[in-house]
Amino acid sequence: xxDAQAPEKRRAPAKEVKNSKExxxxxxxxxxxxxxxxxxxxxxxxxxxREDALADVFGISRTGIRKILQRxxxxxxxxxxxxxxxxVTRPTADEAKDVFVARxxxxxxxxxxxxxxxxxxxxxxxxxxxRQERQALRSGQQSVAIRLSADFHVRLAxxxxxxxxxxxxxxxxxxSSLILAVYGHxxxxxxxxxxxxxLIGYLxxxxxxxxxxxxxxxxxxxxxxxxxxxxxxxxPDLQQIFGG
Numbered sequence: 001x002x003d004a005q006a007p008e009k010r011r012a013p014a015k016e017v018k019n020s021k022e023x024x025x026x027x028x029x030x031x032x033x034x035x036x037x038x039x040x041x042x043x044x045x046x047x048x049x050r051e052d053a054l055a056d057v058f059g060i061s062r063t064g065i066r067k068i069l070q071r072x073x074x075x076x077x078x079x080x081x082x083x084x085x086x087x088v089t090r091p092t093a094d095e096a097k098d099v100f101v102a103r104x105x106x107x108x109x110x111x112x113x114x115x116x117x118x119x120x121x122x123x124x125x126x127x128x129x130x131r132q133e134r135q136a137l138r139s140g141q142q143s144v145a146i147r148l149s150a151d152f153h154v155r156l157a158x159x160x161x162x163x164x165x166x167x168x169x170x171x172x173x174x175x176s177s178l179i180l181a182v183y184g185h186x187x188x189x190x191x192x193x194x195x196x197x198x199l200i201g202y203l204x205x206x207x208x209x210x211x212x213x214x215x216x217x218x219x220x221x222x223x224x225x226x227x228x229x230x231x232x233x234x235x236p237d238l239q240q241i242f243g244g
Contacts, residue, residue: 023064030058031068037241038077038088039150039177041143045090047236049078057242076175089178096179100223103172106165107153108215112208113160122159123204129155130196146177146184152196176222183226195221 034054037043049069051062058065069086072078079089091099129152136145150173157169195218202211 026060027064027068030060030064031071033058033242034068034072035075035077035174036147038072039143039147039174041146041177041181042241043088043236045088045178045182047088049086049088049236050238051085053238054242057238075171077178089175090182091175091179093183095175096183096226097223099172099175099179100219103169103176103219104216106169106172107157107219108212110157110160110162110165110169111203111212111215113162114156115203115206115208115211117159117161118203118206123200126152126155126200126203127197130200133196143181146180149196150174150177156199179226180222185225185227 034043034049043049051065051069054065054069055062069078069080073080073086077089078086080086129148133145133148133152136142136148153173154166154170157166160166195214199211199214199218202214
C-alpha cells in the first residue's frame, strides 16, 4: 500500500487532549492535598476516607477519588478494605520496626555519596530546612515539623545522586511520618533539635563515614522514642480539612 493510500491515523482533538491534561493535573493536585493532610496529621492514622465525602469536597467524581485513593494505597499512606472503603494507614509496631530497619540500610549507606557531593550551596539549603523544622517545633506545629524533618531526609537522599533510592527514601519517610503521628510524643520528634545541623557539619567536611555513623544513631534515637499505644479510629470532618 502506498503512502497516499495508507489510512490516516486518527488524532485526538486538541480540546480533548487539553481537557485530559487538565484532569490529570487536577487529580495530581488533589493527591498532593490528601497526601499532605496525612503527613501533617490533619488526617489522623485510622481516619475513614469516604469516597462520596471526598468527591463533594473536591468537586470531582467518585471514580476520580477512587483512583486517587488507589494511588495513595500504593504509597501505603491509605489502606483499602473491601466493602469497608479507605482509611488512613495505621502502621503496626512490626511495620514501624521494618520501616526503620529499611531506613538504616538505605539512608546510612547513602551518606558517603552525599558527603562527596556536598557543596556550600547544598549545605546552606539543608541548614535552612533544619532551621524551619526547629522553628515549627518551637511554635508547637508538631505535624509541620514532622513533614519538614521528612523533607530534610528526602533531600539528603536526593543529593546522593541515586534517584531510585531517593524515591524509596521518600516513601519510607512518608510512612515514618505516620509512625511518628501514631507512636511519637507531642512536642518532640524523637531526636535532638541540633541533630540535623550536626549531620550537615560532618557532610560539609567530606567525612562520609562519620556522617554514616551519626545517621545510624539519629535513626535509632527516633525509633527508641516511640511509644506503642493504640488509639481508636476516628471519622474526620473532610469539609473542615479541605473546604477552607
